Each structure stands twice: as C-alpha cells, then as structure tokens.
Amino acid sequence: MFWVKGVKHLIKDLASLLRERIIILDGAMGTMLQERGLRPGDCPELFGLEHPEVLEEIHGQYIEAGADIIQTNTFGANRFKLTEYGLQDRVAEINKAAVKAAKKVAGSGALVAIDIGPTGRLLQPAGDATFDQLYEAFREQVVAGAEAGADLVSIETMTDIGELRAAVIAARENTDLPILAHLTFEPNGRTMMGTSPAGAALVLEALGVTAIGANCSGGPKELLPVIEEMARVTGIFLSVEPNAGLPKLENGRTIFPETPESMAVYALSLREAGANLIGGCCGTTPAHIRAMAEILRGLPPVTRRPKRVRALASRSRYVVLSEDSPLHFIGERINPTARKKLGQDIARGSMAMVAEEARKQVEAGAPLIDVNVGVPGIDEPSAMEKAVIAVQSAVDVPISIDSANSAAVEAALKAFVGRPLINSTTGEQKVLERILPLAKKYGAAVLGLCLDEKGIPSTAGERFEIAVRILEQARLYGLREEDIYIDCLVKTAGAEQAQVMETIKCVRMVRERLGLATVLGISNVS
C-alpha cells in the first residue's frame, strides 16, 4: 500500500480508504516495553525517549504484522502525567521524538498516529480541572505531534466524555489531522463517568471527528455491544481496539486469555457490527494483529445508513427529538428576569438556588433545562460558568444556554459536558457570525429565531426566508441540519387568529421544505 503524503491528501485518502476496506491499527505498547526493560514505576515515555531503537523495533513488528496505522509511545506524554516524573518541561521534546521514531519505521508503508491518553484529572464539579486546563495540555501535545509529522491523532482510553471532548477540540482547533476518538467502557456498558455508547456517539459526531469508538475496557466480547450501539445512532466511521480478553492472574502473572486465532474470529464480528478500524489494546501482540489483519484482508466494511438523529445530550443522558416526540418542554425557571431573589443570589455568586431550581424542574419531568443568568451589571461569563457547573452537580439532563452575551455562551459551552442547545441566534448577520462558529467548535445545536434587525415579520413567508438564511449560514460554518432548530415565533399577547395561523404556516414550511426541527416558545402565548 502506497500512501500519498501531505495532510490534505491524507484526509481524503484515509476517508476513501475507510470506505473501501477495514483499516488495521496496531496492538499494545506498554506490555511490549515491559518485555524490553521498562520497569514498574518507570515513565514509559522517558524510556522510549532514551531507547528509540526499542520503539522502532516494536513499531516495525506491528507494521510487518499488517498494521496500517501505528500509534506513538506518547499515551502519558501530557503535561499533567509528565509532572508525576518531573518531566513537565519536556512535553514537546518527548512527543516529537516518539513521532520521529515511529515515522522512521513507517516510511510510506503505514500512517503514524500521535497517541493521546488521559491526564488523570477530573473536570469540575467531580474534580478541580477546568476545560481550559485540559484543552491546553492536549493542545501542547498535538501541536508537537503535528510538527514532528504525525499523520493523524488517536485519543485513547478516555473514561470521561468531558475530557475526550476537550482533547478532540484541542486537536481540531490546532491541527488539520484526522482524529480517532476512543472511550473506555465499564462492564455495565457505560464509561466510568456514566456515558453510554450512543450518548458518546451523538456528542462526538457533532464535534467533527473521523472515527469514534472504544479501546481497552475488556476484550472483544465486551466491546462488541458497544460498537453495535454506536452503529445504531451514527454513520461516521467506528474504531475498536479491544484487550486480548479480560486479564486473569495466574501464579502471580497477568494472563490475557484471547489467542490470535480467537481475536481474529472476534474481528469478523466487530466488522459485522460496523467497525471500520480494528486493532488491539492491552495484552495484544503482533501475532494478534497479524491474525486479525489476515482474516479481514479483502473484506469491505459493512454499509450503515442510520437515520439522522436529532439529539441533545448531557454526560449521562440524551434526549432525541423525533417525529413522535417533536416538541419537548424546556424548563425555563432558571431565569432571573422576573425573579428578584434568584437575581440577587446570582449577583452574589451563590448558585444554590440555581441548583435547587434545576433539581425541582427535573423532578417535575423537564427533559432539558434552560440556564439564564442575565442579571444586569454582573460578570455574566463567570456567573454562567458557575451556574452550569452547579446545574451539572444537581441534575444530569442536557441544557439550553440562554444568553445574549457570546462570551457567556462560550463559558457555558466549555463548562457543560455533552451536547447542549444554544438558545438562541436570530437571523441577524452579526449574531449568526458570533454564535454559529461557537456551535460548531463545541458540538452544540442552535435554536434560530425567525426575526432579524427589523423585528418579527408578520407573514409566514418572510419568517421562512429568515429560517432559510439561518440554515444557509449554518452550513457555511460546517453545521448539519440536525444542529439547527427553528422557532417560527408566536407574537405576544392577544395574538390575533391570523397571526397564529402565520406561525403555524411557517412551522409547516420549515419542516417540509427545509427538513428542520421546530420549537415553539409556548410561554409567549397568553
């Protein structure tokens, strides 16, 4: 296989290759290093830096076994992990050297993925890390990898979709490289932090990665249902790297039960379930990769055509808007506009009432809640960040971010883990230019209001034109139809019959002609 080098070609080539055949990833690195002198407690990345010939030998074995993509020895080469070894000032050096060692062996026979693992830090409110801190650590690592010539980014073994999301955004904003995003799942089928495979797929697809999937966790038997569930909700490529089964302790040694032959049989099932990239994690060796590569050789990927899913998601729940459940009630009690006590609390920096209101609304059945902290004169971005963190510690539903201040909208998008709704943009060009790039960057959906500089038009036709403009602009920023919801707007107070009819007409036009989902602000109907 000859690979055309150069980033632009590569993205195209990887995507077209993924449509033609199953791409083989490599297997374990850590256990291979241990067999070659890495001692318990040593920093694997420093060991690699000091022994590039060992890395070259391992990469070479995997390429020879049939791997199309090899992953660098940089799993823990982020600032936080390297700090544990006093190596925090050598992030760029370690990542670049690892990529160079891999590239030296790969030549034109394989692609090199800069491997990104977790930082070991938890996001607020579960831990004390902020989105910006994680983003910065991943940015530093991917930039070094890209500068050294990595062909793509492979993020692995993430236990939290929030951290994975920060890594994906850092990679996408700072490099042109294709991204593979893998989570690790527990025996109950969810990540340690409670995300289901379908929920993860909905969040990650919106962020614009090349492939999503799972690694480590368990063996192929444990990861098969994870891939099946992802395949049901997403059409993007799927990647899987199982361990060689669930490890057992025998005579004080860790044994991985799956043989190359049994892994190969599972590889066929994983392909059948929709996997496009298949490799191995803990306990897998070049022999496992060879057996899988051989059995998959010549087989095309299975075609999946899942329906477009319109959904919003939190870390552990997602809400699908479909024909059967088109109009969801959005709890709008977190809004200080007409609530003096709530406004005073927010201004003082106390989010106790915000959390309490979130809890009450979810108990009353709200599937998503609106967060608005628009108290005049306050630092709204900072209040929004605090409110979103408070809401996430109280409830686990998706949110709608309600603010006219784009810095506050971005603060909420950073602090919220999942796929929120931005409430809202109008058809005004200057608002669209602020809001749509934020939606794209953070994988959010946007509610578009059918009004512009001139206010709410009186006819359905004019409102429809604004909806068309919102959709066209959204497409320019790379958003999809499932990212856009349209509010045709009910004019307030004593709405005359004719006006209500215009709204209903507009809703029908938006649904039938644009295929977009609609939302109605019921609170405006008196």
Ligand code: ZN
């Ligand atoms: Zn593993």
